[in-house]
Amino acid sequence: MFHAELYPTNLETLELMQLDCTNKIILEPHAGFGHIVDYCKENGAKEVLAIEINENCRKILKGKCSIIGNDFFECKPEQISHIHAIYMNPPFSNADRHILHAWNIAPEGCEIVSLCNYQTIDNNGRHGQLQKLISTYGTTENLGDCFSNAERTTGIDIGLLRLFKPMVSKEFEFEGFYMDDDEEEAQGEGMMEYNEVRALVNRYVGTMKSFDTLKEQIDSMNYCIEQIGLSKIKLELGHNETITDKAQFSKVIQKKSWSHIFKKMNMEK
Numbered sequence: 001m002f003h004a005e006l007y008p009t010n011l012e013t014l015e016l017m018q019l020d021c022t023n024k025i026i027l028e029p030h031a032g033f034g035h036i037v038d039y040c041k042e043n044g045a046k047e048v049l050a051i052e053i054n055e056n057c058r059k060i061l062k063g064k065c066s067i068i069g070n071d072f073f074e075c076k077p078e079q080i081s082h083i084h085a086i087y088m089n090p091p092f093s094n095a096d097r098h099i100l101h102a103w104n105i106a107p108e109g110c111e112i113v114s115l116c117n118y119q120t121i122d123n124n125g126r127h128g129q130l131q132k133l134i135s136t137y138g139t140t141e142n143l144g145d146c147f148s149n150a151e152r153t154t155g156i157d158i159g160l161l162r163l164f165k166p167m168v169s170k171e172f173e174f175e176g177f178y179m180d181d182d183e184e185e186a187q188g189e190g191m192m193e194y195n196e197v198r199a200l201v202n203r204y205v206g207t208m209k210s211f212d213t214l215k216e217q218i219d220s221m222n223y224c225i226e227q228i229g230l231s232k233i234k235l236e237l238g239h240n241e242t243i244t245d246k247a248q249f250s251k252v253i254q255k256k257s258w259s260h261i262f263k264k265m266n267m268e269k
Helices: 011-017 035-042 055-061 092-105 118-122 126-137 194-226 246-264
Strands: 025-028 047-051 066-069 085-088 111-117 138-144 158-164
Touching: 011 035, 011 111, 011 158, 025 035, 035 047, 035 085, 085 092, 092 111, 092 118, 092 126, 092 158, 111 118, 118 126, 118 138, 118 158, 126 138, 126 158, 194 246
Parallel strands: 025 047, 025 085, 047 066, 085 111
Antiparallel strands: 111 158, 138 158
């Protein structure tokens, strides 16, 4: 009825995972009965997306979260470009393959936290690719037999793996768009004029630079007030939603910009 490798994550293990859920959009790629989904929602997640291969489990998950697919290995980067974290308890027989796929499709700035058989980490899984990732971008921990009180016990040491995918792209650097006046080209029917696209890009770049300036000022204030024992000031913007970092802010502006373009080009027709 259910997958042979379904080992629901018990509360004790979830607490050991130390998941940071507050205001985050989270993907659970092997959602099962929804234990991780429930935990994330109870601990302040903004939204939880799920993938689950078992039809009976998907029926249980219905109404708990947004199910975006059946097979995690068919999940594409564009489906999850807006998420902040991937939290998962994949099948232990090929957990390394699941973790590597999560890394490959995760957006920059995404945190990946996964359980696995601790031997997967020790045994140089997937030809050493996992160990290379861990050494550069992550940490591991042996949680011991933390499934001893779970619905299904494993009798093995459970590994906890954390990876953080850094921001490395140049998506915030558009210096080439800026200020030189190029000769305008004739546009076909339905196309936006070049100078209008240019203005849109310049507004985006200016907005992101303003964000940087604001963050620098807050960092400077935090440096001063920490010296006298005050807690840090948080950078938190509001634009129909709470925005807590530059990557999230950028995605909001990009979505609005695309909506503006589609509207101007009358794409509905």
